[in-house]
Amino acid sequence: MDLIGRVERGGKLLRAMLGPERAERTRQAWREICPDFEAYVIEFLSGEVWSRPGLDLRTKSLVTVATLAAMGRPLGLELNLRMALNNGATRQDLVETLLQIAPYAGFPACWEGLELAQKVFRALDASPRATGDDSPRDDSNAPSPDPAT
Template identity: 40%
Template sequence: MTQEPSAAQQAIGDITPKLADLTYQVLFGDVWERPGLSPRDRSLVTVTALIALYRTDQLGFHLKLAMDNGLTKEELSEAITHLAFYAGWPNAMGAADRLKAILADEG
């Protein structure tokens, strides 16, 4: 029986197979599973870091994951608003736009 390829393997496995394996096994298989923070808290930390550093390529994925991990639209909205003053207005505006698009796609 073959194992279904991970999301990382599907996205980048043909170009960078080792990075895909590390993403799946280490980042999501080990780091995200550590008991020190809940998945919800890890998502909040990750989303805020991505917004603060203007790492928009992965922000959409992590906003969706954050909602799957229990963060609400209102909580993400508050985090984005709060970050406007610490991470910059353009970063927050971009994140707000991304969250709006995700919520529109979900209906």
Template identity: 40%
Template sequence: MNKELFDKGMKIRREVLGDRAVDTAMKNADDFFMPFQEFVTQYCWGEVWGRPGLERKTRSLLNLAMIAALNRPSELKLHIKGALNNGVTKEEMVEIFLQVAVYAGVPAGLECFRLARDVFSQEAI
């Protein structure tokens, strides 16, 4: 493991997803799952999210669309929260999820709206 990239990734991961989400993920990682947490933190958050080519808001917009199209509801809820932290508005999410409905199917779009509404109510937005 590259400690420098891991530390960079952990910083970005906490800034985007929040301490509670990251602390829960790390606390729940046993010996079997910890290598995956290290991998995600180092490569996803440190290497890719840490690149200068796109702003975090843009990365969040992309993530919402891709995760929604892949039908990953748990990750989508997490990234909806992260997108809000990165400045994505509810209005922008409406547009993203309508686009998802057209290109990935209406059921996928419907699930996006349901999950986002849940997150908005939990976060009092």
């Protein structure tokens, strides 16, 4: 796939995983500090790695959460905890994934990951929507709560 196709695919996937508003804020932060970093993330990470077939987005998210927690990367971990929830992982999936790293990466890595997960869960619980995406949703296609309507 050509560069433009990877950038379009990567941008679309990031918006789907983070929500449009959070994706744009994140990209803007990367652009402000280093435009090349934003380009690498969108073109390669989102446009190539995350777009590969073979594993679904939920599984990719759980692998990424485990890796970032084991490496002690809190900025990436916080972002990917939110993305994992948007990609179909449950809170329990995330807790179990973080617990699984304890014997391999160390109990401190597990503990720090769990603390950060709890911070993300609390922030989501305090927001109007219990999701990683804080952008408005179009619920026009949502089923009506009353079957008669």
